[in-house]
Amino acid sequence: MTRKALRTARPALPAGRAVPRPRGAAPGTAAVPAAGEIRTTVLPGGLRVVSQSVPTVRSVTFGIWARVGSRDETPVLNGATHYLEHLLFKGTRRRSALEISAAVDAVGGEMNAFTAKEFTCYYARVLDDDLPLAIDVVCDMLTGSLIRAEDVDAERGVVLEEIAMTEDDPGDCVHDLYARTMLGDSPLGRPVLGTVETVTALTRDQVARFYRRHYDPAHLVVAAAGRLDHDRVVELVHRAFAEAGALDSGSAARPHGPRTGRRAIRTAGKVDVVRRRTEQAHVVLGTPGVSRHDDRRWALSVLNAALGGGMSSRLFQEVREKRGLAYSVYSFTSGYADCGLFGIYAGCRPALAPDVLKICRQELDRIAGEGLPEEELRRAVGQLSGSTVLGLEDTGSLMHRLGKSEICWGDQLTVDEMLNRIAAVTVDEVRRVAAEVLSHRPSLAVIGPLSERQAARLDEAVS
Structure with a gap:
């Protein structure tokens, strides 16, 4: 999994309503040759689907973004977001870990994920004809992960190796050190990967609770770009989440808005x-x-x-x-x-x-x-x-x-x-x-x- 990876909130949109976005070029400026309009639909439960059609290509990249990152962790849970990112690839009620990767490999696609300090993303890039498959696989991972104890234990070694790999790259490590220098022992100042001590101590129950708390539809955004039809993407996403029991058609939940606040950094000369x-x-x-x-x-x-x-x-x-x-x-x-x-x-x-x-x-x-x-x-x-x-x-x-x-x-x-x-x-x-x-x-x-x-x-x- 890759780790590296820069307004005010608008009112929540009515569920099921598609909203086209204007181009917005200022008078007298030359428009950039662009893809199609950006469209957004909000499904029941607050799940947002945003897409942009690019009819001149033959590929589509489909992703699901979770409004959770390492800054949402307590000191004890440092590294849980990234650990969970790994675990969602380990198997669902419908697919084993091998079947998840094989499904995308079989069509020549690419699949990966990354964790940042304020969000996490899971995505697949496939040919346009294979978009239904990508949607089904990625949605299945996000809604049907088993997070079995044996997978938590097996993947712990992989995450510890990733921490060791980062420690072997001082050009990467120094940025983590700089964040701690400026932000101290705060959620933003701690490393996204966690530490050897915190990852070693994490339990299956802790990670599973973290998953249930942060991966409900109102915390998620579906994004897709490429040769696609927005209404078809909405239909496939709705079906995948509904069949997994992750959408409540009667829910009036609204999407969680952007993070806000004001945090002063007073570090100087450290x-x-x-x-x-x-x-x-x-x-x-x-x-x-x-x-x-x-x-x-x-x-x-x-x-x-x-x-x-x-x-x-x-x-x-x-x-x-x-x-x-x-x-x-x-x-x-x-x-x-x-x-x-x-x-x-x-x-x-x-x-x-x-x-x-x-x-x-x-x-x-x-x-x-x-x-x-x-x-x-x-x-x-x-x-x-x-x-x-x-x-x-x-x-x-x-x-x-x-x-x-x-x-x-x-x-x-x-x-x-x-x-x-x-x-x-x-x-x-x-x-x-x-x-x-x-x-x-x-x-x-x-x-x-x-x-x-x-x-x-x-x-x-x-x-």
């Missing part, structure tokens, strides 16, 4: 160093960002593209091209329902880490004080706009956008609407968000073979 025998020092330098509901996220995304989003970005040019100090260096944003993170990652030889951090800190301070000039802003807008469109040119990416948008915002933006929001970002907006976000004293997470002296120099570089 340095966490994990000494490990690696060839490189892996560092993440960052500050609190903005939540995914914050309108400043558009300006911050443009700023992020200019700072470390491509080969022409400041960090790539200053750290790699001009000085040859690192192979990999980039910036990133992470937006959650109630808070966000902004960070810079670099991997370099340990002796070079203080110099790399000094350059990164200088660029943060420069943008915080000056913002971006118009030419750099336009280049960042173009880079972000192009990557947004190119990233949506397959049915899997389209399904991902549909499902995540419905789970996280309860609404959909068309591609043209997204491009309009990016293009509307101004120099002043970037200057303001840079001053607000980057003016914080940054915190630092480091994994590598650092001496006491090198660690002290890193501390000096961010102070």
